[in-house]
Amino acid sequence: MLQTQISTSKPFSQTLPSSSLPAGRQCQGRLWSSLKDVCDLLRIPFASVCDDEDLLFQHVQFKAGQRVHTIGQNFDALYIVHSGFLKTVLIDEYGNEQVLSFPMKADILGVDGINSRLYSSEAVALSDCDLILLPFKKLTALARTHVELENAIYDVLSRELVREQAMVGMLGALSAEARVARFLVMLSDRFALMGYSSKFFNLRMTRHEIGSYLGLTLETVSRTLSAFNEIGMIAVNQRTIEIKDLEALKNLRRLPPSRNRAKQSKENKLAAMAYAVQ
Amino acid sequence: MLQTQISTSKPFSQTLPSSSLPAGRQCQGRLWSSLKDVCDLLRIPFASVCDDEDLLFQHVQFKAGQRVHTIGQNFDALYIVHSGFLKTVLIDEYGNEQVLSFPMKADILGVDGINSRLYSSEAVALSDCDLILLPFKKLTALARTHVELENAIYDVLSRELVREQAMVGMLGALSAEARVARFLVMLSDRFALMGYSSKFFNLRMTRHEIGSYLGLTLETVSRTLSAFNEIGMIAVNQRTIEIKDLEALKNLRRLPPSRNRAKQSKENKLAAMAYAVQ
DNA sequence: CGAGAGGTTGAATAAAGTCAACAAACGTGG
DNA sequence: CCACGTTTGTTGACTTTATTCAACCTCTCG
Numbered sequence: 001m002l003q004t005q006i007s008t009s010k011p012f013s014q015t016l017p018s019s020s021l022p023a024g025r026q027c028q029g030r031l032w033s034s035l036k037d038v039c040d041l042l043r044i045p046f047a048s049v050c051d052d053e054d055l056l057f058q059h060v061q062f063k064a065g066q067r068v069h070t071i072g073q074n075f076d077a078l079y080i081v082h083s084g085f086l087k088t089v090l091i092d093e094y095g096n097e098q099v100l101s102f103p104m105k106a107d108i109l110g111v112d113g114i115n116s117r118l119y120s121s122e123a124v125a126l127s128d129c130d131l132i133l134l135p136f137k138k139l140t141a142l143a144r145t146h147v148e149l150e151n152a153i154y155d156v157l158s159r160e161l162v163r164e165q166a167m168v169g170m171l172g173a174l175s176a177e178a179r180v181a182r183f184l185v186m187l188s189d190r191f192a193l194m195g196y197s198s199k200f201f202n203l204r205m206t207r208h209e210i211g212s213y214l215g216l217t218l219e220t221v222s223r224t225l226s227a228f229n230e231i232g233m234i235a236v237n238q239r240t241i242e243i244k245d246l247e248a249l250k251n252l253r254r255l256p257p258s259r260n261r262a263k264q265s266k267e268n269k270l271a272a273m274a275y276a277v278q
Numbered sequence: 279m280l281q282t283q284i285s286t287s288k289p290f291s292q293t294l295p296s297s298s299l300p301a302g303r304q305c306q307g308r309l310w311s312s313l314k315d316v317c318d319l320l321r322i323p324f325a326s327v328c329d330d331e332d333l334l335f336q337h338v339q340f341k342a343g344q345r346v347h348t349i350g351q352n353f354d355a356l357y358i359v360h361s362g363f364l365k366t367v368l369i370d371e372y373g374n375e376q377v378l379s380f381p382m383k384a385d386i387l388g389v390d391g392i393n394s395r396l397y398s399s400e401a402v403a404l405s406d407c408d409l410i411l412l413p414f415k416k417l418t419a420l421a422r423t424h425v426e427l428e429n430a431i432y433d434v435l436s437r438e439l440v441r442e443q444a445m446v447g448m449l450g451a452l453s454a455e456a457r458v459a460r461f462l463v464m465l466s467d468r469f470a471l472m473g474y475s476s477k478f479f480n481l482r483m484t485r486h487e488i489g490s491y492l493g494l495t496l497e498t499v500s501r502t503l504s505a506f507n508e509i510g511m512i513a514v515n516q517r518t519i520e521i522k523d524l525e526a527l528k529n530l531r532r533l534p535p536s537r538n539r540a541k542q543s544k545e546n547k548l549a550a551m552a553y554a555v556q
Numbered sequence: 557c558g559a560g561a562g563g564t565t566g567a568a569t570a571a572a573g574t575c576a577a578c579a580a581a582c583g584t585g586g
Numbered sequence: 587c588c589a590c591g592t593t594t595g596t597t598g599a600c601t602t603t604a605t606t607c608a609a610c611c612t613c614t615c616g
Contacts, residue, residue, distance in 0.1 A: 090447045093531070098447045112443060114436035121443065140432070144422065154418070157435040158392035164442035165390060165399065169368045169376045171449040172493035176604065206562065215450035217605055222564055238563070238613075253371070454572065485595060495573055500596055516581075516595065 031059035033082070033132050035142070035149070041080055041106050041132075044152040055142065058133045068109060068123040068131065075113030077135045081105050084129025085204040088121045089212075099213040101163075102126070102205060105194050111160050126204045171215045174253065179214040180224040181252040184234065188243050199246075203239040309337035311360070311410050313420070313427070319358055319384050319410075322430040333420065336411045346387060346401040346409065353391030355413045359383050362407025363482040366399045367490075377491040379441075380404070380483060383472050389438050404482045449493045452531065457492040458502040459530040462512065466521055477524075481517040 035055040039045070059082060062068055068079060071091060081103050088109065090098040100121055103109055113119040114136065143150040170179060192198035203210070207218040214221065228234045233249055235242040243249065313333045317323070337360060340346055346357060349369060359381050366387065368376040378399055381387055391397040392414065421428040448457060470476035481488070485496040492499065506512045511527055513520040521527065 090443060092447070092451065096451065098451050100443055100446060111436055112440050115433040115440060120440050140428065144428075150418065150422075154431070154435070155393040157432070157439065158389055161435065161439050161442060162390050162393060162398050164439060164446060165368060165378055167446050168378060168442060168449060169370070171446060172490065173370065173374065173376050207564095208562085212450065218563080219565085219606080220604060223604095226564070484593090496595080497574080497597085498572060501572095504596070 031082075031130070032056040033059065035146075038080060038132060038134070039148070039152060041082070042108070042152065042156060043106070044155065045148065060131050060133050062125040062129045062131065064125050064127050066125050068125065068129075069113070069119045070122045071119060073119050075110065075117050075119050075136070077110060077133055078139065079109040079123075079131040079133060081107045081109065082130040082132050084131075085126040086123055086129060087126055087205060087209060087213075088123045090121055097212060099205075099209050102209075102213065104190060108156055108160065111157060114157075176214075176216050176220050177224055177227070178253050179216065180210075180221060180228070181249045183210065183214060184228075184241065184243065185246065185249050187241075188246065199243045201241055203241060309360075309408070310334040311337065313424075316358060316410060316412070317426075317430060319360070320386070320430065320434060321384070322433065323426065338409050338411050340403040340407045340409065342403050342405050342407075344403050346403065346407075347391070347397045348400045349397060351397050353388065353395050353397050353414070355388060355411055356417065357387040357401075357409040357411060359385045359387065360408040360410050362409075363404040364401055364407060365404055365483060365487060365491075366401045368399055375490060377483075377487050380487075380491065382468060386434055386438065389435060392435075454492075454494050454498050455502055455505070456531050457494065458488075458499060458506070459527045461488065461492060462506075462519065462521065463524065463527050465519075466524065477521045479519055481519060 033041075033056065035057070038057060060079075062084070068086065069075075083105060086103045086109070088100045088103060090100055092098065101107070103123070109123050109131070110119060112121050139149075139153065143153055170182060174182070187201065187203075188198040191201050207221045211218040211221045225234070225236045228249075229236045233245045235244060311319075311334065313335070316335060338357075340362070346364065347353075361383060364381045364387070366378045366381060368378055370376065379385075381401070387401050387409070388397060390399050417427075417431065421431055448460060452460070465479065465481075466476040469479050485499045489496040489499045503512070503514045506527075507514045511523045513522060
């Protein structure tokens, strides 16, 4: 029930004492974004020139460690990440966290709350964050007069689903090494998209959180990163990562479950090994 | 492009020779459902008394083994399962299938196609099926005049997402035994909902498909079912399942990744063991 | 400078996967 | 309708992978 938590000024701290701050929009922001800004952020075509000057969406800020929403809390808004890093988690019957995603710029939060009108996951800021608040009622009302927006909403929901499906595919079929490799590639791509270096970056989450996200223990994550470091695919030092051989990371699939014995499994294995061993 | 398929009369056959019939609505159906029927099926409130007499949706039939849609095929419709059993799969770079879901009555198919306008998964009939065809354009057009329908669409998409999230949680955090147990409980619940026996039913899929769905090998699935049989929680014979101790199945969670060492892990383990051992 | 959280590494263990042999059911064609 | 080949399911022996437990190290923050 109770969660630990102390929000500090530095990005890299999460677990804080419990029930200190209520989740939700404390620190009301000063910034506003137009509908067009929002669509641009989501990479969604927005053609219509309308009266959007007064269609503005408020920003909200969260400090590292703060919760944007908690499980069971009443749903009334989606959020788009304008800046910062977060994690979303499910909490099981024993209080164990299962990390579902690490939202960053342009990602959307809160979609899981639409259907039951209660958020079914918890979103926690891993660094100081600036989010755009999208009141759901307002959004759907707008969608009725702006067809592109209507489509955008459907698209975004579907996109989230496809993302989760890819995650299921990964958890169901890949080895620990392959999962960690994909995780690094994914981060690299995202950083590139945000205009940061895709070769050199800092992890925003702990080994424990990465492990939870990938269905592995923190030790396995640590060991795998060390192994990649060893063979020169990356250089890792604590949370600093340098990608040295992106192609190798991308090709490092491995097939631990025997989902593929029927086919060309021998060739695959050899090809994968070539990368894994060196 | 072309997909394989030869539908046979018996339910239990899938992988078939290639490039025979294109996926999609061969055998145009004779049945139609009203918007109200559809909403009822989805357990969605539908209050408005409107001109729905002519808002009819066509049914389509698929025989066991046929594909409803394939990966990369143009998206233009969702489907609701009216009767029958299916599987949806992702196919990786080596042609290995990853089962994503086993849709049955009242489930929706095709949502993953909305955003890219291409289906990103493949749906295969495991038995003869009767589906309701929902042309997406028609659906969204209708939603503009029927607010409940608009909400229904958002709800359904969100619901799918929550389902996938639960799946990720399961794959990321549960042992083989716990996954198989949950799978059985899930089936039991679904059969109950459809008015069938929740205690005695037939599996519609192979051990291989179950394994793929749960991120396990077919041998592990087989062994786990045998073990449950051994200790009397179920009786299993090939595809016939009898649930003998539903509560035990529901309580059989187990925590193989160390996602929980911080807390009351000892008590949990003991409680789980009590069930697992007997 | 000291405490505590986060990270690394090693050794032992446990869980699940692999390979292989066999058995049961199905469906096809003689 | 029965025999036979194919697909599906079961089980055992063994191997591999990842987890567990524990010690130690390293940063950061107060």
